[in-house]
Amino acid sequence: MKRLLSGNEAVAQGAMEAGVRLAAAYPGTPSTEILETLSKFPGAYAQWSPNEKVAFEVGIGASMAGARALVCMKHVGVNVAADPLMTFSYTGVNGGFVVVSADDPEMHSSQNEQDNRHYARFAKIPLFEPSNSQEAKDFLLEAYQVSEAFDTPVMLRLTTRISHSKTIVECGEWRQPEVKGFKKDISKYVMMPIYAIQRHRFVEERLERLREYAETTPSNRIEMRSKAVGIVTSSISYQYVRDVLPDVSVLKLGMSWPLPLEKIRQFSDSVNRLLVVEELDPFLETELKSAGIDCLGKQYVSLEGELNPERLQTAMVDAKILPEMTFVGPPFADVLPRPPVLCAGCPHRTVFYALQKLKANVLGYIGCYTLAALPPLEALHSCICMGASIGTAIGVDLVGGSKDPVVAVIGDSTFLHSGLTGVMDAVYNKSNVTIIILDNRATAMTGGQNHPGTGWTLMGEPTHQADIPAIVRALGVEHVVALDAVDFEKAMATIKDAISKPGPSVLITSEPCRLFPKKRRGEPYQIDLEICNGCAVCLKIGCPALFASEQTTPKGLRKAEIDAAECAGCDLCAQLCPVDAISVMMTEEVE
């Protein structure tokens, strides 16, 4: 049956066809929908783990027990899971094991655009790179065969464009094989030096056998057209090459590590000029060059950002493969931007506005709160990686690097992902940092997924709800206080008090997210334009429901208005208004 599926949905469908018994992940754009889709299929089992490392290890256990396992993460998630990945390469598998790395060229929703193909080479494991949803499914099935035939974990690398584009997929039958069972095999699974030495030799031999496989798999194919130019490519770049350069010959690599160097050499010999077209790093190009195959690539195709047809066209004009071209109609350069903002009514807004007023140096990380770095709030001052806020705040504090208060902010999902050890460090090493846990009981930025603090599993079952205040106390923090994210004055007082206390303190909010698990709105507010004096205090909180009115004060200041359809009724603007011009909108009275 043919269906229009995103790359992520196709991976979920492939997992059912491959007989995957367990899938584990931590949510992260652009990978999140794989498990969300899979968890809804009858007979599937999928789980959110607290972080990528745990998800990976749960997958390893399932594989050791003889079940096919799938673990999924965004590119930076693989950094978190890199420790088990590097050694699992040595032990190899029992049931097939595939790790999906969903990379984000262009950083549509990420803090860097690292190229995770390097991880496959680094860990010496095979790598598959689909160029559409059909291949995402087909390569996943091939990856499981390779995993079991060669005793290796396999990486399937998607990119945002593959994960989120929908293309037509021929869907097949689902199957559910028996779990083979755990067998004690100390020399295979216990990586102490005596056994790890043997397994390292195995890994090197395995790589040679995989190289031979790469030469013969139909997933690496030569499409001969004109001999003038030959292009080696993989992933989404293949599709752009086909559109922009329909007449060139192509070597399309579906399995791009280890490389089929003989096939590439044969292709190179059959064309007059060889180019490599790949997104991000010169991964293929460097390998080709070090194998003595003459080619060019990054001289023309940028290693920054996402490739697209326009960028490839420009690169091929540079390479003199395409003639000069002019595009009809230049863009209107000065159309105003629409930077994303915290949602109307978002409880984080109260806290960040307070932190701005307190002139705090706020250490953060990636999440909804990262939006608080943008104007007009500008109340978040660092973003490195998941959970980094606490460690970085401790560092700033310990060197006496800040005259202003040092505050770390962290969400509930991230606290459970990688915040506990940071809090432990603050206590252990006697830091004075103030840590604010913004507990809205959702992994909000990625779409409101459950986590151990919500009391619900991915499969929709009720479960134990991690008690964050109790955890923090158990870690040794004495000053653990609830932080009101509704009342601005109270929030200011609580934060001020915590900052003045010696030793680490932890403040915890409890206002739920406005979007998840259910959209939550109150009565909308309105501004009395007769009273409004145009001071614009309300416009400084970055609420998308507030806008500047056409009306001005006698002094020519623009008054403010509220878009009732957008207003969520949180009342923060009303609390801040110095002339009390903002009040709940009167709904029509019923007679």
Place this chain on the structure above:
Amino acid sequence: METTNVLIVGVGGQGIILASEILADAAMQAGMDCKKSEVHGMSQRGGVVTSHVRFGKEVFSPLIPRGSAHVILAYEPAEALRWCHQLREGGTIVVNTQRLIPPIAMTKEYDYPMDAIEQIRDRGVDVIVADVADICQELGNPRLGSTVLLGALSTKLLIPDAVWLNVIKKRVPRGTEELNIKAFQRGKEICVEAKA
């Protein structure tokens, strides 16, 4: 058969993703190869959203090459202005007249282009103006905007009406099928009126 390119543009939360799903589904049901692509993530929070839909005999890139959209369906005038350079020569842009003015328009650096539609017309582009809010009010349901716009779009594409109606019936909330079909028809009339 040449690949047809439709670019749908607007602001996060306007229903662009669902509209592009319906279009892509209709193209597939009409027996064509089809690809569709947009970006999720941070753009959901009130940011710019674009969705590329391409269909034909065999589609390669899921992204529309620069300046080759046959039709742009713009949910918002400033977004129409932002993206109208992606239109190919002889293409059509359908613009919903309802403005969404972002908070950034209050700052001194930025102004909302109140004359967006005129600016596009000045380029000699074929513009179809759709007063979607009026039609929704007339039909008594504010959530029909996407269907109205799809109706307008349908007059520019070679997908049979029967296919459109089937997909719309399948995709809209149960109980609103008839209303959505009415909205689709009203959308089609916009283009007929524009021609007359």
